[in-house]
Amino acid sequence: MKKWKKIATLALCICVMSGNTAQAAVPAESTGYKAVFDAQYYYNTYPDLQKALGYDEGKLLNHFITEGMDEGRVGNAAFNVKAYMKNNLDLLAAFGIRNLSTYYDHYIEHGKNEGRVATATLPSKNPNELAVFSTQYNTKEDRATNVELASQRINGIVVQPGKTFSFSKSILSRTTRNGYVMAPSFASGRVVRSVGGGICQVSSTLYVAMLLSSIPAAERHAHSLPVDYVPKGLDSAIVQGVKDLRFKNPFDYPIRINSSYKDGTLTVSITKVEEEAIKEVAERAKMTIVK
DSSP, X not given: OHHHHHHHHHHHHHHXXXXXXXXXXXXXXXXXXXXXXXXXXXXXXOHHHHHHHXXXXXXXXXXXXXXXXXXXXXXXXXXXXXXXXXXXXXHHHHHOSSOTHHHHHHIIIIIXXXXXXXXXXXXXXXXXXXXXXXXXXXXXXXXXXXXXXXXXXXXXXXXXXXXXXXXXXXXXXXXXTTTOOEEEEEETTEEEEEETTTHHHHHHHHHHHHHHTTOOOSBOXXXXXXXXXXOTTOOOOOBTTTBOOEEEOOSSSOEEEEXXXXXXXXXXXXXXXXXXXXXXXXXXXXXXXXX
8 A cells, every 4th residue: 555655646647737637647546545535525525625726637636645534534425534544443553653654555455355444434423523432341340430530520620732631630530539439440460459440441432532533642551451342452550659641731632631431331431622611611520630
């Protein structure tokens, strides 16, 4: 696929230089991108490209290859990179978020033939939602108290552009005075009991939501043993004063962490916050704002 990119980009550059031959010279089929790109769909979906490029199939395909994929743009109705990441968490663990074009490559070369799901099963009801992810836990276990308490403490936190969020600081010290209870946890490859056992399910659920939102971790650690609530490579261990989950808001707008639980389902989402609404919402919900 990487070879295709080089060939396609070179061909497109030649076509653009030769004027009106671009459309006919480099259709998506001939470069291998038909599974993820349709010029008409791409043009209709992005007004900024309509203004900048007009309806020129060669220029649109060139933009998709050189910029659009790494920006996470949708090239046709059959493939949405964010949906592909969420529906195939093994790929998310393997590829991460540094190079989104890898997911398009995988779908073209393997995913489509494997029947992997590449579209959203249900559209988001919130246009400002960047991503949402859920995990399951047993409400009858001791750790449920810690899961729910940590969920409550990160819920509603707003992180301003360029500012850093710390999971460990946000959920307060894991002490009985702060409401945490004894529950199973990992220590040096062994299962032990400690105050706050179970909070790592919340940090891990948040970590997956971060990745699906294209937010890289400034700090993240794997557990010493496998966990059963997220796939391998997507967990995030928390040890007070030693291991934390931290991220810097990479966007030019504030983002809010939303965390809730119901009947053994923990759900964490990350949403864009309109600047003018922050003070009003913070006052009403008593949110924490990371400045």
